[in-house]
Amino acid sequence: MYPIVEKKQLSKNVTQLRIKAPLVAKKAKPGQFIILRVDEKGERIPLTVADSDPKQGTVTIIFLEVGKTTRQLGTLKVGDNLENFAGPLGMPSDVKKYGTVVCVGGGVGIAPLYPIVKALKEAGNRVISILGAKTADLLLLENEIHAFSDEFYIATDDGSKGHKGFVSDVLQQVIDKHTIDLVMAIGPIIMMKVVSALTKKYNIKTLVSLNPIMVDGTGMCGGCRVSIDGKTKFACVDGPEFDGHKVDYDNLMLRNRRFIHAEGEACKLAGDQ
DSSP, X not given: OEEEEEEEEEETTEEEEXXXXXXXXXXXXXXXXXXXXXXXXXXXXXXXXXXXXXXXXXXXXXXXXXXXXXXXXXXXXXXXXXXEEEEEESOOOOOSXXXXXXXXXXXXXXXXXHHHHXXXXXXXXXXXXXXXXXXXXXXXXXXXXXXXOSEEEEEETTSSSSEESOHHHHHHHHHHHSOOSEEEEESOHHHHHHHHHHHHHTTOOEEEEOOOOOSSSSSSXXXXXXXXXXXXXXXXXXXXXXXXXXXXXXXXXXXXXTTHHHHXXXXXXXXXX
């Protein structure tokens, strides 16, 4: 069993949990993920590691309460236990000194971006961070990411904080001012698609972290397959990070909508119980 040692409500539907999982915390690196089950009858869901503390033996996860399991996860309290907490899984981020790196995070994708920003800065890079959300109330980890950024920008759809518009607008301004060696983008698929299209025009190396539907997390089921440069890859073992210029985003969006109806029915049933 894996006890919850801390819980924070970051916004209306976004929750942060710190889980006691010493073996996972000891090995977890930026970019990797875990798969958990709330109870023995629960489904397996993947969540990217938002932070880990080997000394405390804890792993932090941040999630949007959108489906049956994440809503159930959000009802748990400090002292409650998770049935399973497996990881770390996936390939870690390739952290090294690139030069000037722009880290772009959107929505809940800001959470897994944080440990990458921190690691890239500690590796000696000049880090420029751009965070985006629909509104200021939905921005995550501003202070934490700002602390490891040489330049820091915010974009909100409604203009409630920072630039009124999209992260791609701010990225264009940064590209106009700086020579960029790498762009790292994590967020909604459409955001990563737009960012990748922009950086491709300037031949800027771009990495994105993909979040396809995943079941076992070990490459056996094939559920998380993605099309990269016309070839099939599995996000759980080949990723989750890939060359943003080679991702078939339309295929990814189509596959991620595959079980929307079933998820809606599951949420209705859970509400009736």
